[in-house]
Amino acid sequence: MKNKTIKKDFYNLVLKIVIYTVISTIITYALFFIAISFVNAKTTDYYIKYIDEIENEVKEKSDSILEGNIVDVKKYNKDIQGEVVDLKGNHLYGEKGVNNNEFDVLNSINQEKYSNNYIYRYIAIVKDNNIKAVYIIKAPFSFIKNNFQSNKGMVIVYLIALFSPITYFIIYLFLFTSKLYKSIYKNIQILLKGSEKICKGDLDFYVSGVQGLEFNEIQKSFNTMVKVLKGNIEELSKLDEERKIMISSIAHDIRTPITVIKGQIEIIDDLKDNNNYNIDDNMEIMNKNCDKMTNLTDNLALLYKVDGECFLLRYEEIDLKQFLLDKELEIKNISKEENINIIFKMNLSKQKYILDSTMLTRVLDNILFNSLRFTNKGSITLKVSDEPSTKKITFECSDTGTGFKEKDSSKLFNAFYQNENYKNHFGLGLYISKKIVNNYNGKIKAYNNNLGGATIEFYIIELREHNNTLKAE
Numbered sequence: 001m002k003n004k005t006i007k008k009d010f011y012n013l014v015l016k017i018v019i020y021t022v023i024s025t026i027i028t029y030a031l032f033f034i035a036i037s038f039v040n041a042k043t044t045d046y047y048i049k050y051i052d053e054i055e056n057e058v059k060e061k062s063d064s065i066l067e068g069n070i071v072d073v074k075k076y077n078k079d080i081q082g083e084v085v086d087l088k089g090n091h092l093y094g095e096k097g098v099n100n101n102e103f104d105v106l107n108s109i110n111q112e113k114y115s116n117n118y119i120y121r122y123i124a125i126v127k128d129n130n131i132k133a134v135y136i137i138k139a140p141f142s143f144i145k146n147n148f149q150s151n152k153g154m155v156i157v158y159l160i161a162l163f164s165p166i167t168y169f170i171i172y173l174f175l176f177t178s179k180l181y182k183s184i185y186k187n188i189q190i191l192l193k194g195s196e197k198i199c200k201g202d203l204d205f206y207v208s209g210v211q212g213l214e215f216n217e218i219q220k221s222f223n224t225m226v227k228v229l230k231g232n233i234e235e236l237s238k239l240d241e242e243r244k245i246m247i248s249s250i251a252h253d254i255r256t257p258i259t260v261i262k263g264q265i266e267i268i269d270d271l272k273d274n275n276n277y278n279i280d281d282n283m284e285i286m287n288k289n290c291d292k293m294t295n296l297t298d299n300l301a302l303l304y305k306v307d308g309e310c311f312l313l314r315y316e317e318i319d320l321k322q323f324l325l326d327k328e329l330e331i332k333n334i335s336k337e338e339n340i341n342i343i344f345k346m347n348l349s350k351q352k353y354i355l356d357s358t359m360l361t362r363v364l365d366n367i368l369f370n371s372l373r374f375t376n377k378g379s380i381t382l383k384v385s386d387e388p389s390t391k392k393i394t395f396e397c398s399d400t401g402t403g404f405k406e407k408d409s410s411k412l413f414n415a416f417y418q419n420e421n422y423k424n425h426f427g428l429g430l431y432i433s434k435k436i437v438n439n440y441n442g443k444i445k446a447y448n449n450n451l452g453g454a455t456i457e458f459y460i461i462e463l464r465e466h467n468n469t470l471k472a473e
Contacts, residue, residue: 003172004211004212004213005212005213006184006212006214006345007212009180009183009212010180013176013177013180016172016176016389017172017173017176019166020172020243021165021168021169021172024164024168025164025165025168026170026227028160028161028164028168029161029164032157032158032161035157040181042143042146043143043146043276044141044142044143044146045141047079047080047139047140047141047146048148050076050077050080050139051080051121051137051139053076054071054073054076054080054082054123055121055137057071058071058123058125058135058394059123059126062125062126062127062132063096063127065084065093065133065135066125066127066133070082070084070093070094070135071135072138075387077139079139079140079403079468080137080138080139081098081137081138081139082094082095082135082136082137082138082448083095083096083097083098083099083135083136083138083155084125084133084134084135084136085099085103085105085132085133085134085136086133086134086384086465087106087131087134088105089101089105091168092133096134098136098138098325100113100120100138102115102120103115103120103122105122105134106371108120108122108134109122109131109134110122110123110124112283114141117140117141117142117144117145117163117388118138118139118140118142118348119138119139119141119233120136120137120138120142121136121137122135123132123135123136123137124137144158148186152329156222165298166338176195183212184212186210186211187210187211187212187215190207190208190209190210190219191207191210191218191219191222194207194222194226196231198226203226203229203233204225204230205226206226207222207223207226208425209221230346233291233435246386252430254293256289256291256292257289257292257293258293259394260285260286260289261286261289261290264282264285264369265286267282268282274433288290293370307470313355313356313359313439313440313463314356314357314358314359315354315463316355316356316357317352317353317354318352318353318355319351319352320348320351320352320353320355320384320393321346321348321351323357323360324344324346324382325344327344327358327361327364327368327384328342328344329382331368331372334369334372335372339376339377339378340372340375340376340377340378340379340380341378341379341380342379342380343380343381343382344381344382344384345381345382345384346383346384346385347384347386347410348384348385348386349386349388349412350386350388353386354462355460355462355463356462356463359434359436359439359440360460362432362433362436363433363436363458364382364395366429366430366432366433366435367395367430367456368382368397369429370395370429370430370454370456371387371397371399371401373397373423374399374401374402374403374454375400375401375402375453376401377400378399378400378401378451378453379400380397380398380399380400381397381398381399382395382396382397383395384396385397385399386462391458391461391462392442392459392460392461392462393460393461393462394457394458394459395457395458395459395460396455396457397455397456398449398451398453398455399453399454399455399459400451400452401453401454402452402454403448403449403452403453403454404447404454412430412446412447413430413431413433413434413444414431429454430446433458437458437459440460440461440463441461442457442459442460442461443458443459444456444457444458445457445458
């Protein structure tokens with residue numbers, strides 16, 4: 001039933017109606033003829049035998065008939081009529097109007113004529129070897145007239161049998177179309193109930209129970225739509241919750257340095273008249289908090305950019321090996337700990353790659369600076385390799401630091417996420433990194449390594465060359 005189409009159902013409907021109509025009609029006709037056989041039905045030529053007898057009597061009594069003594073045809077059968085006419089067709093004796101003007105009397109002598117379900121026999125009345133007149137015998141010559149003319153019950157039965165094909169066709173058409181309609185109506189009602197639930201905001205349901213290939217496809221699409229709607233609403237709720245958290249976090253992160261700067265200004269105001277007072281320490285504190293605010297606004301601007309639907313990566317042809325060597329030197333210069341070893345391992349198949357160096361720099365800086373922040377001794381190792389066949393470039397940064405405390409490392413990539421034990425950051429770095437990696441059609445993950453430290457691994461897909469969009473630094 002699931003694989004049947006509406007088109008096939010209609011074909012079957014027509015076929016069933018025709019087959020059932022034909023079978024029912026055959027049965028009706030069979031019963032009709034059986035019934036007729038039991039009531040001794042008259043055949044079409046039923047009256048011929050009587051006409052033959054009348055003809056014999058006419059020939060025997062020719063002289064008497066010419067004198068006006070006609071044959072009593074009613075004694076043979078009440079449905080038989082007789083009229084004597086001259087050779088011109090003029091009435092002489094018997095019933096008037098028996099003669100049919102369609103036929104010429106002279107040309108019809110000793111012949112049988114047929115008209116309007118009647119038989120006419122023209123019998124010559126001979127005297128002295130001359131035809132003096134013609135005796136016309138008229139009798140029914142039709143199965144219907146023979147059997148139903150005087151029997152209204154039989155007429156009704158015959159009409160029922162005659163119109164039974166049309167009657168059966170209408171009956172079966174109604175029965176089978178009603179069944180098909182109920183099946184289609186049931187399917188529509190199931191889908192309408194689902195639509196009503198959506199209108200009421202209820203998306204915790206699954207439509208089932210429809211029949212037919214087309215309706216199953218609609219049901220499948222309907223359930224997919226409900227699933228997508230539910231997912232979109234959950235995503236919107238999640239985004240709304242993230243927006244609230246984001247606004248709260250931004251407000252907190254901006255308020256903190258402002259509060260510190262305001263406090264330093266008050267200290268300066270209180271001690272400005274003191275001859276031994278040095279303002280340098282206060283200025284340094286204010287500068288650091290101003291840098292925090294600048295960093296926050298930079299991150300927010302980049303966050304807005306990578307979150308946008310129209311975010312596009314720049315197409316640049318860069319020397320990736322030289323780019324990484326410069327980054328290695330930069331990280332070594334920034335690191336103040338002499339017992340931290342910075343190691344970059346590169347296994348690249350070519351020199352030039354089509355990448356967005358600015359976005360790649362942001363991802364590497366976020367990851368490497370995180371490693372510097374949580375590594376007091378040991379090493380920070382960045383491994384970079386590529387797969388020419390897939391244009392995939394893999395980066396793996398491992399350190400010997402404190403590692404991740406979270407059981408669910410995916411939380412690290414949420415916006416404004418902060419560890420309970422360390423909150424001296426905005427929580428945007430890894431979130432922005434993930435967004436950038438996603439725009440590279442790549443993936444990023446974080447986990448603790450065997451050395452007890454943290455590992456962040458990601459891959460990106462080299463950008464396709466674009467003649468119109470390719471840019472050089």
